[in-house]
Amino acid sequence: MTGKSRIHRLANQAFFMGPTALFFATAILIPFAYGFYLTLTSITSPVSPVEFAGFANYAKAFQDKQFWDSMWLTLKYVGGTIAFVNAIGFALAFLVTSGMRGQNFFRTAFFTPNLIGGLMLGYIWQFIFVQSLPSVGEKLGIEALRLGWLGDEALAFWALVIVTIWKSAGYMMIIFIAGLIAVPRDVIEASTIDGAGPWRRLTRITLPLMVPAFVVTVFLTLKDAFMVYDLNYSLTEGGPYGSTKMVSMHVVQKAFVETNYGLGQSEAILLFVIVAVVTGLQVYFSKKWEVQA
């Protein structure tokens, strides 16, 4: 290779990859790397001096009971949303691919909540939980509805789960539709000829062939649930009495409200490690489940 063409090649590489590399580094790589450095310092606010503190922040993070409470709550929320969002998303996909008229209309309707950001979802459902349901409960004498759900420690958690289902089930439905369409018709027909009923077809043929779709939907629900903030903030603000404070909200408060950058960042890194381990395991194990059609 001549020197000139080598320069050409480098210039092209810089032209095509440079902008992405620059913005990717600016937004993710540099802050992520710098974040590790911050955890090793005793920094508390943007203006406080940066002093090396070793692993003191991590030691404090491990002892921060509130952090682990919020992590445990987040894990429960992760489990609840994965189960319900995927089950309902799959059921919706199954219904809107049955071949009846007006399927597209229903698909459009079920996807609509995804257009709304988490913050707005929280406000919309605050109106439902605070204002609308209690008035129904009052009129019909249904005790469960008359309670303000957001004021009750156990019910507020389920309110969060319900709103998450409302938002995400339609998105997962779209992914499941893609998966259902990809199931080969001849396999289904062959099993019907062999005498398999609808339930057997679903559990023995369709679901096993849908594993790749489930890998994607479970991954997405998992990631969204671990990172939930906007909805949590606008629907319950972590209340009542901190009973719905998810880990993301805890980290934001630790860093910016209680001004403890080093500790907040250490807890954020612990969150990253947990998310990385959980998603890694999830993808690894669900890939093993995949079957070839």
Added chain:
Amino acid sequence: MPVRKMSSASLTLLPLLAAFVLFTFPFFLLIVNSFKSNGEILESPFALPQSVDLGRFADVVAKMNFLVTFKNTFVITSVSVFFILLFSAMTAHYLVRNPSRFANGFFALMVASMIIPFQSIMIPLVYIYGAKLHLIDTAPIPLLIALYIGFGSALSVFIYHGFVKSIPLELEEASFIDGCTPRQSFFKIVLPMLMPTSVTIAILNVLWIWNDYLLPSLVLVKEEVYTMPIKMKVFNGTYMNNWELLIPAILLTILPILIAYLFGQRFIIKGVMQGAIK
């Protein structure tokens, strides 16, 4: 036979209709209550409004400074998405056509970065670009756009990467023989062919950037640069539980994207579907 057909159809239709009511009911509540006074809302949140008065909307538009907030959100979203599309397509194409250990390593790094929670980046972000470089005070909107380009690029490069592989290499080779440079070949031949994927990627990015709250809440401190979610947060704090103002404000805030969906729903559903398969 007709009896059986009937029952299997209703077996699908009934749950569909039930789900439809559950999924659209919040929108119904929002629309009917946006025309009511506080008294009417408290009295009967499910009833239709007694009169249709648009006065409250005008009031809310003024109080929210709606036009400025809308413009901010629009500019930030469209500029970010434009550059995400351009830069990600360039990078993905280059990575596919010029495989090397460096290129593969860079691609793997981008894919791996997708599991990093935003929470583990936000504190250093505020520290570096706020306290040290003062960009949050001096250039919040350009900073926010730059960050969105960075956050959006990983998934976008990933999706483009999958699609570029399906474009026949012969087309580009032919353009080289005709005298195109790699850049000309990309902009004249490849970029137009990537159009369907670009639509998908644009939709996925518009949806999250338009609605994002946490990042703008850290970067946009001054009122004149607020986006719609930030403004709504402030509005909610000011008019706590004053539903006759809050409900029209919520409706107005989500209306632009709902209208866009009304016109482009086929594209949007198809786009999300294609983005999901990749």
